[in-house]
Amino acid sequence: MRTFLTLGFCTLSLIGANNAVAQATAKQTAKAVDILAEDVLKTSKHPGGIELISGCDVPVARALPLESENLDIALTSMAERERHLTWTKTGTAYTVTIQLMKDQGITSVRLPALQMSANTLPEATDKLLQAAAVRERIVSMKLTELTENLGFTSINEGQEHNIGLPAGTLREDLNALATAFGTAIWKLDQRQCGNNRTVRISWIAR
Amino acid sequence: MGGNFTLTENFSNYSTTVSGLTIPPTQSSTQNTSVQTLADTQFFGTVAPSCPGSNDHESFNQSFSVTVGSTTYPLSTVNLIQRGEYSGTFHVDVTVQTP
Numbered sequence: 473m474r475t476f477l478t479l480g481f482c483t484l485s486l487i488g489a490n491n492a493v494a495q496a497t498a499k500q501t502a503k504a505v506d507i508l509a510e511d512v513l514k515t516s517k518h519p520g521g522i523e524l525i526s527g528c529d530v531p532v533a534r535a536l537p538l539e540s541e542n543l544d545i546a547l548t549s550m551a552e553r554e555r556h557l558t559w560t561k562t563g564t565a566y567t568v569t570i571q572l573m574k575d576q577g578i579t580s581v582r583l584p585a586l587q588m589s590a591n592t593l594p595e596a597t598d599k600l601l602q603a604a605a606v607r608e609r610i611v612s613m614k615l616t617e618l619t620e621n622l623g624f625t626s627i628n629e630g631q632e633h634n635i636g637l638p639a640g641t642l643r644e645d646l647n648a649l650a651t652a653f654g655t656a657i658w659k660l661d662q663r664q665c666g667n668n669r670t671v672r673i674s675w676i677a678r
Numbered sequence: 679m680g681g682n683f684t685l686t687e688n689f690s691n692y693s694t695t696v697s698g699l700t701i702p703p704t705q706s707s708t709q710n711t712s713v714q715t716l717a718d719t720q721f722f723g724t725v726a727p728s729c730p731g732s733n734d735h736e737s738f739n740q741s742f743s744v745t746v747g748s749t750t751y752p753l754s755t756v757n758l759i760q761r762g763e764y765s766g767t768f769h770v771d772v773t774v775q776t777p
Contacts, residue, residue, distance in 0.1 A: 507704075510703075510704070514706060601725070616698055617724075617725050618698065618699060618700070619722075619723050619724060619725060620721070622720070622721045623687060623702075623705040623707065623719065624685055624707040624719075625714075625719065626708045626709065627682065627707075627708050627709055627710045627713060627714060628708060654708065659703060661703070665698075668697060668698040670698045670700075672700075674705070675705070676703050676705050676706070677705070677706045677707070678706075678707045678708070
């Protein structure tokens with residue numbers, strides 16, 4: 473095990489250690505909507521992301537998604553049952569949005585075109601999150617930013633990726649990173665619970 | 679282990695001294711340990727220029743499963759991870775709870 477200090481953060485770190493969307497039909501589930509959406513997206517092996525904008529709690533999903541090998545059909549069935557859930561597809565990337573509060577998600581922030589090189593998804597994400605527009609949105613919404621658990625480096629990381637991002641939203645840029653690094657999936661968890669307003673962007677599949 | 683497999687980390691028994699912090703989400707990654715080392719980066723921190731506050735820390739259990747093809751194999755290993763600032767000292771401890 474090796475310990476190192478990650479640049480760009482004031483932190484302590486430690487290094488140690490195709491379409492099949494198989495789900496049961498219309499059975500009750502004890503899983504929260506966002507967790508179920510994660511499962512569906514991960515199983516599909518498509519790049520993309522999940523946006524969760526919520527209060528303290530996320531409701532349990534009404535039912536498991538329709539059994540289908542087609543992600544479009546699975547997500548459409550989820551959206552029909554879960555009225556807070558919408559989804560979009562751009563290229564091969566899917567974005568699932570679960571909007572339980574009226575707050576605007578920080579992923580709607582518009583960013584200028586950017587050319588970057590990065591070895592890992594957290595490194596690339598950090599560059600996006602340091603953009604002035606993102607910082608301003610976080611401050612204006614009085615959000616406390618929770619840093620992500622970096623987790624395991626995947627086989628798709630570790631070599632330099634040169635990525636050209638056209639002007640667009642943070643959401644579009646994250647999807648571009650997800651696609652550039654294979655079939656990665658990001659998650660925005662933006663919550664207001666009591667006086668706590670927090671936001672965290674994690675890579676839940678990489 | 680040759681060939682691609684999916685390694686999934688699950689977290690449980692989360693506790694923290696920091697208001698607003700929540701349990702890390704379940705994460706999965708594509709691995710091929712015949713090609714590269716399995717490297718887990720554990721992290722506790724804040725975005726610059728702020729720094730973790732005095733005695734800010736968190737702890738949780740980390741468990742794993744491996745998926746090869748469509749079959750998932752739960753691994754028995756459970757780690758207790760404690761990370762952050764403890765009375766002025768930064769550290770990350772990984773304690774094997776179950777080998």
